[in-house]
Amino acid sequence: MNEIPVGSKARIVTYTQHDSFTERLREFGLIPGTIIRLLRKAPFNGPVEIQFRSSRIVLRPNEVTHMLLERIA
Amino acid sequence: MPSILDAVSSHTPRLTAALVGTPNCGKSTIFNALTGMRQKVGNFPGVTVEPKSGEVHIDKTTTRLFDLPGMYSLTPKTPDEALSVTVLHGEHDALPKPDAVVFVMEGTNLEKSLFLYAQFAALNIPTVVAVTMIDGIKASGGVFDDIAMEQALGVPIVGIVGHKGIGLEELREHIALRGFSRPEAAENQIPVSEGIEAQYQWARALAGEVARMPELDSLTTKLDAVFLHPVAGPVVFLAVMLLFFQSIFAWATPVMDAIEAGFGSLQNLVDAVLPAGVAQDLLSRGVIAGVGAVVVFLPQILILTLFITLLEDFGYLARAAFMVDRVMGVFGLQGRSFIPLLSSFACAIPGIMSARIIASEKDRLTTILITPLMTCSARLPVYVLLITAFVPPTMLGGFLSLQGLVLMGLYFLGGLSGLLVAKVFKVTMFQGTKLPFLMELPPYRFPTWRSVFLTLFHRTKQFLTSAGTTILTLSIILWALGEFPKHQAPPEASPIQAASLQLEHSALGTIGKTLEPVFAPIGFDWKVTIGVLGSFAAREVFVSVMGQVYSVDVSESDENLRTVLRSAISLPTALSILVFYVYALQCMSTIAVMKRETGSWKYPVLAFGYTLLMAYGASLLVFHGARSLWG
Numbered sequence A: 001m002n003e004i005p006v007g008s009k010a011r012i013v014t015y016t017q018h019d020s021f022t023e024r025l026r027e028f029g030l031i032p033g034t035i036i037r038l039l040r041k042a043p044f045n046g047p048v049e050i051q052f053r054s055s056r057i058v059l060r061p062n063e064v065t066h067m068l069l070e071r072i073a
Numbered sequence B: 001m002p003s004i005l006d007a008v009s010s011h012t013p014r015l016t017a018a019l020v021g022t023p024n025c026g027k028s029t030i031f032n033a034l035t036g037m038r039q040k041v042g043n044f045p046g047v048t049v050e051p052k053s054g055e056v057h058i059d060k061t062t063t064r065l066f067d068l069p070g071m072y073s074l075t076p077k078t079p080d081e082a083l084s085v086t087v088l089h090g091e092h093d094a095l096p097k098p099d100a101v102v103f104v105m106e107g108t109n110l111e112k113s114l115f116l117y118a119q120f121a122a123l124n125i126p127t128v129v130a131v132t133m134i135d136g137i138k139a140s141g142g143v144f145d146d147i148a149m150e151q152a153l154g155v156p157i158v159g160i161v162g163h164k165g166i167g168l169e170e171l172r173e174h175i176a177l178r179g180f181s182r183p184e185a186a187e188n189q190i191p192v193s194e195g196i197e198a199q200y201q202w203a204r205a206l207a208g209e210v211a212r213m214p215e216l217d218s219l220t221t222k223l224d225a226v227f228l229h230p231v232a233g234p235v236v237f238l239a240v241m242l243l244f245f246q247s248i249f250a251w252a253t254p255v256m257d258a259i260e261a262g263f264g265s266l267q268n269l270v271d272a273v274l275p276a277g278v279a280q281d282l283l284s285r286g287v288i289a290g291v292g293a294v295v296v297f298l299p300q301i302l303i304l305t306l307f308i309t310l311l312e313d314f315g316y317l318a319r320a321a322f323m324v325d326r327v328m329g330v331f332g333l334q335g336r337s338f339i340p341l342l343s344s345f346a347c348a349i350p351g352i353m354s355a356r357i358i359a360s361e362k363d364r365l366t367t368i369l370i371t372p373l374m375t376c377s378a379r380l381p382v383y384v385l386l387i388t389a390f391v392p393p394t395m396l397g398g399f400l401s402l403q404g405l406v407l408m409g410l411y412f413l414g415g416l417s418g419l420l421v422a423k424v425f426k427v428t429m430f431q432g433t434k435l436p437f438l439m440e441l442p443p444y445r446f447p448t449w450r451s452v453f454l455t456l457f458h459r460t461k462q463f464l465t466s467a468g469t470t471i472l473t474l475s476i477i478l479w480a481l482g483e484f485p486k487h488q489a490p491p492e493a494s495p496i497q498a499a500s501l502q503l504e505h506s507a508l509g510t511i512g513k514t515l516e517p518v519f520a521p522i523g524f525d526w527k528v529t530i531g532v533l534g535s536f537a538a539r540e541v542f543v544s545v546m547g548q549v550y551s552v553d554v555s556e557s558d559e560n561l562r563t564v565l566r567s568a569i570s571l572p573t574a575l576s577i578l579v580f581y582v583y584a585l586q587c588m589s590t591i592a593v594m595k596r597e598t599g600s601w602k603y604p605v606l607a608f609g610y611t612l613l614m615a616y617g618a619s620l621l622v623f624h625g626a627r628s629l630w631g
């Protein structure tokens, strides 16, 4: 997540761990295969906003280490 | 479609129905429209954290309707979700398992709602589906096919625009005729137990069939480009705050003066009509002076309510949480805690309740413990009274009022102290287990005038009711304590002197003087002491006590209370009082709700203790600091 530049897209490949947090991410619709776009980063290493389909969610990039992403654009 | 009426046996005319759906999909809006009640709605997840119940009467039928907190799935992650799931499973202690469900789907994000539906269908509770925000679909150029959806799901579908009342008549009919159908997952090929991925794939496919939506709502994208901009965002945030604090003084003062004048003439009228004696005194110096002193602050309370309501309904609150998450992180909290903390600026009680949206128990308890340091609306009258009395109405640079800045400073002092205290709790009592931060940003929505007006009306009613009950009762008690026992003033004394002698020798004076030594180090005389003690029942009582204690001075000198206070209280004392109110937890209801939400007396006692210590300590510092500065 940290390596994706603002404005670009990535595809969720898989989750490397299953816990209640990654379950909640999937329940939000972030299932493998979903394409996400990184909309913005808050300054000073703050949270990021990502958009996928009709949802926008915010999270801290260093807390989503178990989401394996693949850059597509 | 399975038969209508299948849920109701003929001898139970009363039906229990629950509103179920994802957070922020419009459930409470429907609840209010159907029951005529005024549940709080707002454009962020986590407004409703407790089930609310109301009755719907349609054509002689009665339905008991529950508004449940929203949930993303049937595997709950936060306490508010857990509650809804318990109710749906029929395992709640107090609430019955609902006979039927109005399943609310957010039209602008159908796949998320359909995903929840896939899990919900397993329970096979008779259901009618209400698809809200049809206006949102149309506005962004999308289309929605309710017939296709009805065919796919096998339950009745009603399209709704909740806050405009569109489609509600049809929904009422379904409820009255018991037009619910069971989801029948097997028959309708709903993947109830195939796992999250399969359920989402089903939801996406179906959402794609029944609705066509442009992927992104462009208004939200454009507004976020400004509001969430790394530079412009915080600037807008500060500007909005400044505007608010300015308006408290600039716009409210004329209305305040008018209300004050109204109570003044009422007092004169009572004095003229009633013969001098106990009755005149009770009405004029007890009731009117006491209650009037508080009611004067209605305009400020309304400005505060308007401001918070607009921010909430518009969808800005969740954005603010995003922007401050980094700062909250420094203090060991996360952006989610910001939502309960911001609600606490209206009142700590809903703030403490909405801490239920925080998944981590340690964060939730920490947040609850610091809510009392957020400046609630009950403090506003105390602040405004003392600021208008002691801070000159100077305009800095021609447009920034000094009074507004001082007020803003008090809000910041409380907020910042709260965060520091949170840090202390996080490194001592509640260390460890950090849960990740995750939050949805809802699309911006424009509040309707109707809903804003209703909120203001509701708040006015609430404020005046409290003034007419709690404050009135306390005013009468305080007046009686101040009138008796009677003291005979020497004949040469002026009315003001006689009144102050009476007060000094009354029961109230005795109480104040007995406790004065405790508060003397922070500069409170016995009159202020009485006000502060009275505030432990409700903070506004301070204002009403000042109104009563100085009522004779006010009517004799024809000045308002603020002017009288300026000569009666020294500046260091005034500052000391202000700081005391920034910190002290003087609110019975807050203590009671803290006990309920944490399930133990430990936390309210801790909160009361640490805030009192901080209040006393800070007042001590400020009083002596100010005295050595201004001698």
Ligand SMILES: Nc1nc2c(ncn2[C@@H]2O[C@H](COP(=O)(O)OP(=O)(O)O)[C@@H](O)[C@H]2O)c(=O)[nH]1
Residues within 6 Å of the ligand: B021, B022, B023, B024, B025, B026, B027, B028, B029, B030, B040, B041, B042, B043, B044, B045, B046, B047, B048, B070, B132, B133, B134, B135, B136, B160, B161, B162, B163, B164, B313, B314, B445, B447
């Ligand atoms: N445009 C639009 N907004 C709605 C509609 N229904 C509700 N809202 C708004 O959506 C937000 C969430 O509504 P609320 O009833 O609190 O949702 P709840 O969290 O499900 O109870 C509020 O800002 C409402 O004013 C609707 O049909 N159309």
Ligand SMILES: [Mg+2]
Residues within 6 Å of the ligand: B027, B028, B029, B040, B041, B047, B048
């Ligand atoms: Mg609600």
